[in-house]
Amino acid sequence: MSLHRERGPMVVDDVRRLPHAPLVVAEGTCFSAALVEDASRAAWLLPTATLQRERLESRGQANRLYLLLHEVIEREARTSAVPIVFVDSSDTVEDTVRTVEELFAPALAAGPRADTKAERRALLREANLAIVEQLRGYFARPWAVGQADTTVRTFVCECGDPSCVAKVRPRSPRARPRRRSPPGNITRRRAARDGRSGTCSKDRARGGSR
Numbered sequence: 167m168s169l170h171r172e173r174g175p176m177v178v179d180d181v182r183r184l185p186h187a188p189l190v191v192a193e194g195t196c197f198s199a200a201l202v203e204d205a206s207r208a209a210w211l212l213p214t215a216t217l218q219r220e221r222l223e224s225r226g227q228a229n230r231l232y233l234l235l236h237e238v239i240e241r242e243a244r245t246s247a248v249p250i251v252f253v254d255s256s257d258t259v260e261d262t263v264r265t266v267e268e269l270f271a272p273a274l275a276a277g278p279r280a281d282t283k284a285e286r287r288a289l290l291r292e293a294n295l296a297i298v299e300q301l302r303g304y305f306a307r308p309w310a311v312g313q314a315d316t317t318v319r320t321f322v323c324e325c326g327d328p329s330c331v332a333k334v335r336p337r338s339p340r341a342r343p344r345r346r347s348p349p350g351n352i353t354r355r356r357a358a359r360d361g362r363s364g365t366c367s368k369d370r371a372r373g374g375s376r
């Protein structure tokens with residue numbers, strides 16, 4: 167977060183280089199509200215002061231720096247007039263998702279969106295390949311311990327069903343996505359058939375404690 171003034175503009179440059187369709191959602195702590203050109207297409211999630219204090223204390227990280235960063239982020243958001251969504255301990259993830267969806271509803275309705283299954287599968291493949299590239303980039307660093315080729319990561323299911331939020335964890339690093347799409351898509355169904363594991367957060371939510 168403390169590097170957001172340097173890193174944010176670099177990320178914006180990367181986003182500008184992406185195709186104009188479909189819509190792109192850019193998120194992360196490297197973005198400053200000052201970078202936002204259209205406040206109607208932005209949302210800033212901030213914990214309330216109480217929730218921030220509770221979480222920092224539970225992690226043993228209650229120090230002045232984090233409190234100051236919260237003040238800086240909130241001030242920048244107010245100055246830039248971007249919508250702020252305050253998250254409290256009484257809010258569920260679903261509550262926050264609903265609020266953000268309502269804020270973005272006009273932009274999502276205007277599109278352009280990835281409507282076909284093939285378009286969605288191509289985007290999911292791109293996201294999984296980005297994970298692979300991040301892994302390779304990390305292990306290419308001289309101080310990194312381990313190897314990209316022996317690391318097993320979780321990938322998003324590439325079935326293209328808009329309601330699917332399944333995660334697929336290949337048992338073998340060789341099963342990670344390759345630069346071919348489709349028919350090489352990794353999906354929860356294919357993972358189960360091949361003896362790999364696939365977990366679905368929708369199933370967990372239904373059977374969980376909430």
Ligand SMILES: [Zn+2]
Pocket residue numbers: 323324325326327330331332353354
């Ligand atoms: Zn799926």
